[in-house]
Amino acid sequence: MYCKKECIAMLLAGGQGSRLYALTSKTAKPAVNYGGKYRIIDFPLSNCINSGIDTVGVLTQYQPLALNDYIGKGAAWDLDRIRGGLTVLPPYQNGKNADWYKGTANAIYQNIDFIKKYDPDYVLILSGDHIYKMDYSKMLAFHKEKKAACTVATITVPIEEASRFGICNTREDGSIYEFEEKPKEPKNDQASMGIYVFSTNVLLEYLEIDENDPKSSKDFGKNVIPNLLRSGERLFAYPFTGYWKDVGTIGSLWEANMDLLAEKPELDLRQRFFRIYSRNSARSPQFIGKTASIQSSMISEGCSIYGTVKHSVISGGSVIGQGAEICNSVIMDDVVVEPGAKVYYSIVDSETVIRSGVTVGDPNAGKNRITVIAKGSDVTENVEGTVETK
Amino acid sequence: MSTTGFIFSNLNSNTLSLLTSDRTVAAIPFACRYRLVDFALSNMVNSDITDINIIANYNFRSLVNHIGSGKDWDLARRSGGIKILSPGQEARQADGMVYSYRLEALRSIRDRILELTSDTVVLTDSDHLCNIDLGDVIDFHRANEAEVTFVTVQSKMGELTRIPQTAIQADAKGRVTDIVKSTGFDPDHPLRSIRLFVLSTDFLVRSLDEAVARNYHSFTDDIIMHSPEKRRFFSYCFNDVVIPVTSFLEYYQANMLLTKDASVRNAILGKWERPIYTRVHNSPPTVYRDGCSVSDALIADGCVIEGKVENSVLFRGVKVSRGATVKNSILFGGTYVGAGSSLNCIVSDKNVVISDDQTLSGAETAPFYIAKNKRI
Secondary structure, X not given: OOOOOOEEEEEEOOOOOHHXXXXXXXXXXXXXXXXXXXXXXXXXXXXXXXXXXXXXXXXXXXXXXXXXXXXXXXXXXXXXXXXXXXXXXXXXXXXXXXXXXXXHHHHHHOOHHHHHHHOOOEEEEEEXXXXXXXXXXXXXXXXXXXXXXXXXXXXXXXXXXXXXXXXXXXXXXXXXXXXXXXXOOOOOOEEXXXXXXXXXXXXXXXXXXXXXXXXXXXXXXXXXXXXXXXXXXXXEEEEOOOOEEEOOOHHHHHHHHHHOOOOOOOOOOOOOOOXXXXXXXXXXXXXXXXXXXXXXXXXXXXXXXXXXXXXXXXXXXXXXXXXXXXXXXXEOOOOEEOOXXXXXXEEEOOOOEEOOOOEEOOOOOOOOOOEEEOOOOEEXXXXXXXXXXX | OOEEEEEEOOOOHHHHOOOOOOOOHHHOEEOXXXXXXXXXXXXXXXXXXXXXXXXXXXXXXXXXXXXXXXXXXXXXXXXXXXXXXXXXXXXXXXXXXXXXXXXXXXXXXXXXXXXXXXXXXXXXXXXXXXXXXXHHHHXXXXXXXXXXXXXXXXXXXXXXXXXXXXXXXXXXXXXXXXXXXXXXXXOOOOXXXXXXXXXXXXXXXHHHHHHHHHOOOOHHHHHHOOOHHHOOEEEEEOOOOOEEOOOHHHHHHHHHHHHHOHHHHHHHHOOOOOOOOOOOOOOOOEEXXXXXXXXXXXXXXXXXXXXXXXXXXXXXXXXXXXXXXXXXXXXXXXXXXXXXXXXXXXXXXXXXXXXXXXXXXXXXXXXXXXXXXXXX
C-alpha cells in the first residue's frame, strides 16, 4: 500500500524518569499526570497533530502498561488513521537476538523498518519528557530552507543551569560547530531541547555507523550529533521561544503545574487554534459545595470540593472533604482528602486516600521540599518529604 | 436474543419551545456537559444495547453534530452502533408536515423494523432523565412473555402535569389492567408511564401492520389504550430518581435540583458503574481566580471564575468576571458575564454576552431566557 509521508515523528517514550521517584515507579514518565487532566505525552502528540504530522511511532520500554492504556490507538489525538496514524513500537525479538533499546539512537535504529515503510523525506525525533507547545512545521520549514542535514531545536536556559543540558555552540548563520553534552563550563546558554529534524538519508547513514561503533553509548546527544559534526554535515540550531519545561524532577514538575495558575500563564491551554488534546473519561461535572473556598486554582471534571483549595491543581474525580485544606499542591486523579486533612507543598499521585486529621507536607516547605505521595497510598499519619512506594 | 434501541428525538418539542427553536429535544444541553439524549444513550450502552437508532424529524443539525460517529458512547461499531434516521418521504403527512406521533415515526421506518433480528426493542423519548439498568427491565419483560412493558413511577398526590400523562393500573405482578390519560394524581391508576417502553419485536410489527390497515396515528391512543387488559402488558415500577423535562420550567427546576440535592445528583450522574457518556470537547480544567466565591454549583471544564457563583449550572467555557454575581442560573456554553453584572434566575443559551454592570433577574417560577448569541 502506498504510504509515502513527507515527515514522520518518532517519539521516545521509554524513559524511566528516575528523578520523579515514586511517581514513576509504576508508570513511564510520559504518562505522568499534569495540569489537572493531561499527561506529559499529550504535549508532543498534540503538537504533532497541530503541526500536520499524522504519522507517529511511539517507542516504549519502561513500565509501558499505563502508557499503552492511555494512548490506545491514538484516537484522542485524531491519530487513528487508515494511512499512518499512531503506532506503538516496543522492543522486540529478531532472529537470534532480543534486545532492549540500548539508547535513544539504538531505539530508532531498531525501528528503521517502520521509518522505511513511510519513505519519509524527513524524520522528526521527539521525547516525551517536556511540557511545551511547538509548531513543528515551522522547524521543518527552517530545516528545508537551510538545506540542513540535521536541525536541533534550542532554547535559552539560565547560564548557571546550562551544564545540565546539551549545549549548541553556533556560528552567526545559526550553523552548529560544536555540540557539548552536559559541559562543565558551558560556552553559551543555547540548550538542545532533544528535538531533531533529520533528512532521512542522513539519519539512516549515521544510525548505521553508530550501531557498528562498539564504543558508542548509542545516544543522539552523546554520539550521533557529535559524529555528524565531525564528518562536516550541515547542522543548524532552530531557536525556539515560548514556554518549555523539562519536568524531569519533582521540583520542576510541581513548578510546571504552578505555572498554570498565573493570571496570564505563559503556557496558554485555552487557545482554541492550538488545543492540547487528552484522553477524556466520562466524568460528571465538578461540584462545588457550600462549605468550599477556592482561590487561584485549577479544578477538573468529576471533582467534589467541600474544603479549602488555595493555589493548587486538582485532577479529575478527586474529593476534597469539608474542613480539609489543600495549599500549593498538585492532587492527581481520584484522590480522596478526608474532612479536616491538610496538604501543603505536595504532589499526591492518583487513587490515594488522605485520612481525616492527617497533615501531608509542611506549610513552609517551598519549592525545594515537595512531599510526594505514591499512587494508591493510604495515608494515616503525618508525612513529609519523599515517600516511596512500599 | 438481543435488543435494539429506538430514541425519539423530538416528540413534545412544543412544550420546550424556547430551548428547541433551533435544536431537537434530544439535543437540549443539560447539567453542564450533557445533552438530554446522552441519558437515553448511556442507559442503553450501559445495558449492552449497542444497536441504536435515533429517529429525527426536524431541526436535527445540532443532534447530528453532537453524535458524530458515536465514538464517545462507544457506538462507532461495524455491527450495530448508532444511526440517525432522518425523515423519509413516507414520513410526510397529507398536510406536508412531518410526523408528530410516535406511531407515525415508526411507520416511516417500517422497512428498518421488518429487518430487525432482535427479539425485543426499547422505545424511549429523551425527556425523562434517569439512570436505569435496562437489562433488569428486559429480563422482567422476557420472564413475563410480555408484549409491552411500561417503565413507570408512582405518581404523587397533588401532582399536576400540563400535558396528559399515561396513567396505569396494574395488579400485584405488574400485569396492566387499565390505562387512562390523566393530568393529575389518579388513585385508581397510580402508576405513571415515563415513556420508556420495552416491546417484543413481534408485537411492534403486528401493531405497525394494524396501524397501516386502519390508519392509526397514535401509539398511546390507537394501540395501547384499546382493551389493554386483554393484552400482555406489564408495568415495571422504577423506584429511583426520574426527572421529567417536559416544559421549560421543569427543565429549569431539574438543573437547580442537581445543584441542591446530593442524592438526586448521585442517582443520575454519580453511579460509577453506569457513567453518563457525552461528546468530548478537550476543554482545559476550570480556573478559579483569587477573590472568587462559589457555592452549590455544578461547573463544566473550560470555565474561568473570578466572581461569585451560587446555586447555578455553568456549561463549558463560561466566564464570570470580577465583581459579577450569578445566582440560581443556568449558563450555556460560552456565556460571558461582564464585570459587576448580576444575574438571578437566568437561563442563557449558547454564546450569550452580558456586558459589564448589567442586572438581570427572572423568578424561580418564571426564569428569564436569553436566546443564543444575544448581546446584552
